[in-house]
Amino acid sequence: MANVVIIGAGLIPCGKHLxxxxxxxxxxxSLMALKxxxxxxxxxxxGFFGNILGGRLFSDFTIGQHIxxxxxxxxxxxxNIENACTSGSSGIYLAYNMIAAGQIDVAIVAGVEKMNVPExxxxxSGRSEPDTLMGLVAPATFGIRxxxxxxxxxxxxxxxxxxxxxxxxxxxxxPNAQFxxxxxxxxxxxxxxxxxxxxxxxxxxxxxxxxxxxLCSAKLxxxxxxxxxxxxxxxxxxxxxxxQDLLRWxxxxxxxxxxxxxxxxxxxxxxxxxxxxxFSITEILEYEGLGFCEPGEGGRFIEEGHSxxxxxxxxxxxxxxxxxGHPVGASGILQVVEIVTQLRxxxxxxxxxxxxxxxxxxxxxxxxxxxxxxxxxxxxx
Amino acid sequence: MANVVIIGAGLIPCGKHLxxxxxxxxxxxSLMALKxxxxxxxxxxxGFFGNILGGRLFSDFTIGQHIxxxxxxxxxxxxNIENACTSGSSGIYLAYNMIAAGQIDVAIVAGVEKMNVPExxxxxSGRSEPDTLMGLVAPATFGIRxxxxxxxxxxxxxxxxxxxxxxxxxxxxxPNAQFxxxxxxxxxxxxxxxxxxxxxxxxxxxxxxxxxxxLCSAKLxxxxxxxxxxxxxxxxxxxxxxxQDLLRWxxxxxxxxxxxxxxxxxxxxxxxxxxxxxFSITEILEYEGLGFCEPGEGGRFIEEGHSxxxxxxxxxxxxxxxxxGHPVGASGILQVVEIVTQLRxxxxxxxxxxxxxxxxxxxxxxxxxxxxxxxxxxxxx
Numbered sequence: 111m112a113n114v115v116i117i118g119a120g121l122i123p124c125g126k127h128l129x130x131x132x133x134x135x136x137x138x139x140s141l142m143a144l145k146x147x148x149x150x151x152x153x154x155x156x157g158f159f160g161n162i163l164g165g166r167l168f169s170d171f172t173i174g175q176h177i178x179x180x181x182x183x184x185x186x187x188x189x190n191i192e193n194a195c196t197s198g199s200s201g202i203y204l205a206y207n208m209i210a211a212g213q214i215d216v217a218i219v220a221g222v223e224k225m226n227v228p229e230x231x232x233x234x235s236g237r238s239e240p241d242t243l244m245g246l247v248a249p250a251t252f253g254i255r256x257x258x259x260x261x262x263x264x265x266x267x268x269x270x271x272x273x274x275x276x277x278x279x280x281x282x283x284x285p286n287a288q289f290x291x292x293x294x295x296x297x298x299x300x301x302x303x304x305x306x307x308x309x310x311x312x313x314x315x316x317x318x319x320x321x322x323x324x325l326c327s328a329k330l331x332x333x334x335x336x337x338x339x340x341x342x343x344x345x346x347x348x349x350x351x352x353x354q355d356l357l358r359w360x361x362x363x364x365x366x367x368x369x370x371x372x373x374x375x376x377x378x379x380x381x382x383x384x385x386x387x388x389f390s391i392t393e394i395l396e397y398e399g400l401g402f403c404e405p406g407e408g409g410r411f412i413e414e415g416h417s418x419x420x421x422x423x424x425x426x427x428x429x430x431x432x433x434x435g436h437p438v439g440a441s442g443i444l445q446v447v448e449i450v451t452q453l454r455x456x457x458x459x460x461x462x463x464x465x466x467x468x469x470x471x472x473x474x475x476x477x478x479x480x481x482x483x484x485x486x487x488x489x490x491x
Numbered sequence: 492m493a494n495v496v497i498i499g500a501g502l503i504p505c506g507k508h509l510x511x512x513x514x515x516x517x518x519x520x521s522l523m524a525l526k527x528x529x530x531x532x533x534x535x536x537x538g539f540f541g542n543i544l545g546g547r548l549f550s551d552f553t554i555g556q557h558i559x560x561x562x563x564x565x566x567x568x569x570x571n572i573e574n575a576c577t578s579g580s581s582g583i584y585l586a587y588n589m590i591a592a593g594q595i596d597v598a599i600v601a602g603v604e605k606m607n608v609p610e611x612x613x614x615x616s617g618r619s620e621p622d623t624l625m626g627l628v629a630p631a632t633f634g635i636r637x638x639x640x641x642x643x644x645x646x647x648x649x650x651x652x653x654x655x656x657x658x659x660x661x662x663x664x665x666p667n668a669q670f671x672x673x674x675x676x677x678x679x680x681x682x683x684x685x686x687x688x689x690x691x692x693x694x695x696x697x698x699x700x701x702x703x704x705x706l707c708s709a710k711l712x713x714x715x716x717x718x719x720x721x722x723x724x725x726x727x728x729x730x731x732x733x734x735q736d737l738l739r740w741x742x743x744x745x746x747x748x749x750x751x752x753x754x755x756x757x758x759x760x761x762x763x764x765x766x767x768x769x770f771s772i773t774e775i776l777e778y779e780g781l782g783f784c785e786p787g788e789g790g791r792f793i794e795e796g797h798s799x800x801x802x803x804x805x806x807x808x809x810x811x812x813x814x815x816g817h818p819v820g821a822s823g824i825l826q827v828v829e830i831v832t833q834l835r836x837x838x839x840x841x842x843x844x845x846x847x848x849x850x851x852x853x854x855x856x857x858x859x860x861x862x863x864x865x866x867x868x869x870x871x872x
Contacts, residue, residue, distance in 0.1 A: 157728075162546070162552055163546070165543070165544070165546045165547040165573065166546045166547050166550060169547060169614055171543055171573060171575050171855075171856060172573070172574060172575045172855065172856035172863035172864060175728050175729070175856060175863040175864060176863070178728075179728070179729075179731055184728055184729060184730050184731055185727055185728055185729075185730050185742075185745070186727065186728060187584070187726040187727060187728065188574075188728050188863075188864065189572060189574060189581055189585065189726075190572065190573040190574055191570060191571065191572065191573075192546065192552060192553070192571040192572075192573055193553060193569075193570060193571055194552050194553045200570055203568070203570075204570065204585065207588070207589060207592070207594055208588060208592075210592075210594075211588070211589075211591075211592030211593070211594060212592075213588060213591075213592060233550055345568040345570075346566055346567065346568060347538075347556050347559075347560070347565055347566055347567060347568065347569050348556070348560075348565065348566075349565050349566050350560055350565055361566075364566070474553065475552060475553035475556060482553035482556040482557070482569075483553060483556065483569065
């Protein structure tokens with residue numbers, strides 16, 4: 111069924127890479143992905159590069175062309191994509207569409223972010239946005255959602271904290287994760303408050319990081335060997351129609367529904383998922399939006415252990431944004447790399463046994479109104 | 492033959508729009524394009540937005556989603572593209588590909604830049620680029636090319652100046668142009684020197700501006716009525732193989748050759764062209780790279796009047812980047828809007844009589860080595 115296959119993946123650990131440039135990190139993961147795929151750079155027919163802050167922090171533009179040229183990919187069309195935290199996966203979306211249409215056979219998609227610089231403190235959520243000017247930056251909007259979820263559904267502070275505890279527990283076994291030391295519910299709740307009720311350990315950290323994948327047509331993949339099928343990949347925008355409804359993420363629901371329909375499966379068929387846990391409450395809202403549980407049941411879903419490795423549907427075995435790290439323009443690709451690793455059975459001590467079908471959910475540009483971009487992909491072997 | 496058609500276009504004059512935001516300008520041209528196409532916003536199935544400096548100057552991200560939402564386009568996939576001065580036309584490239592593949596029927600592409608802000612003075616060509624650190628910013632690289640062209644082919648200062656004179660002469664008749672007062676060769680040569688031999692009147696100015704187009708499938712266009720066919724659109728990167736050869740733009744030649752091949756025509760079949768005249772020498776190099784004349788003959792080509800309206804192949808009837816203006820992320824779309832206007836026969840006093848086939852050439856991210864992105868499109872009625 112699937113006519114687009116992921117044949118190569120590469121990543122570097124998230125963290126502080128103070129002496130590395132965006133191009134340097136991007137070239138390394140691109141080379142890793144090419145090597146993993148076992149193809150020559152000259153076979154690549156198009157390149158897509160996801161990044162948000164390169165222009166803002168370093169006045170760097172057309173970075174993708176520079177990175178791909180460094181690894182021997184030139185002449186071909188290259189597109190630099192900014193879709194907030196969905197930048198990297200939006201590149202996969204475009205590459206998928208061109209290959210699915212038969213326009214090209216092989217594409218590379220890389221995502222990089224370098225955030226550990228002093229100027230990072232000057233980056234806000236958009237100086238032209240009234241929301242931002244009034245103080246409604248990302249942690250604040252999610253704090254409001256968390257309080258509302260507690261009020262409406264009885265979700266507890268402990269259930270929220272469990273998201274961070276569970277993802278850290280997974281990250282212990284991920285050599286590429288930014289934070290690998292286990293944390294307890296008490297530690298999460300006693301961490302400094304960022305936006306009530308979200309403490310620092312419930313907010314995804316700043317990270318430098320990079321990831322890349324190679325996509326190719328099923329026809330060509332057969333000759334090359336192993337691959338992970340892209341059953342569906344859907345990118346959507348918010349509907350902005352009901353900004354007061356903070357708990358029912360229509361955009362996430364709609365994107366997921368389209369992805370399930372195209373793949374011909376439902377949430378019950380998933381073995382593993384990587385979700386956009388920018389904050390602890392975010393992952394709980396995503397359980398509900400993606401149909402892993404009923405609306406309002408997200409707190410109980412994690413408390414009962416369903417989303418832990420060994421549970422019914424392990425979520426964020428990589429450690430997620432909260433512990434694996436969130437180098438914004440790379441995060442959507444890091445999610446896909448984790449699912450590829452899981453479906454290949456190469457995830458070591460964090461392997462979800464027998465995983466054959468996985469989902470990634472990535473989103474960005476959240477405002478009080480709605481998310482600006484949401485992407486759901488379904489992969490299988 | 493063509494299966495993708497431009498059915499709507501909109502633009503605002505380039506210049507100083509000090510009290511207007513990127514979203515404001517983008518929404519206006521998007522509405523104009525929708526109205527021109529005669530379609531409802533709910534018919535649009537994907538949106539592409541070209542911009543370079545919004546993140547750098549205003550910390551604004553996912554701007555395309557915001558703009559399109561303002562005009563009633565939501566839920567659909569939206570992608571923000573940065574490809575330096577090729578950002579806007581790269582959006583057209585992506586929209587074209589999705590429609591040509593049958594993945595969608597209708598797409599909107601908008602490009603906006605707001606450059607008239609004090610912080611613009613802090614924007615350089617990439618702080619991480621060795622070329623920039625050594626002073627080889629854009630005007631310098633083109634100054635070197637101009638001196639080399641004079642040395643190798645005998646091109647004169649007057650021929651270089653004629654590019655500015657000719658494009659200003661065209662702009663006199665374009666109500667949307669930034670500069671409409673005629674200039675003489677003497678005025679161009681006596682203007683303040685920017686990078687020898689290029690004076691200020693030979694360098695494209697800073698501008699605020701915006702443009703949008705609506706693309707749709709030929710099948711749907713038939714029902715809607717008039718349209719301009721996209722015969723081909725090619726996006727390519729530099730080859731970086733021979734950076735010392737400053738005068739033979741292999742990337743422009745290659746991109747044009749692919750575009751001509753796909754459209755099944757040659758430069759002799761063109762009636763009108765919009766080229767990326769970022770500097771006077773750039774347009775001369777483009778005559779040669781696009782096959783309008785032989786290598787080295789660019790200076791004579793303009794001197795003999797071939798590229799003036801009324802000549803063999805009018806180039807930049809809009810006034811080009813030099814006089815129409817160069818709001819960087821919008822420029823590639825402004826070129827397409829001009830050709831659409833010409834092919835519809837709606838260009839008024841600057842109309843190229845009987846124009847049936849036109850070309851646009853847009854490029855960005857030039858380094859000493861090569862251009863980072865080059866795009867050529869061929870349109871027809």
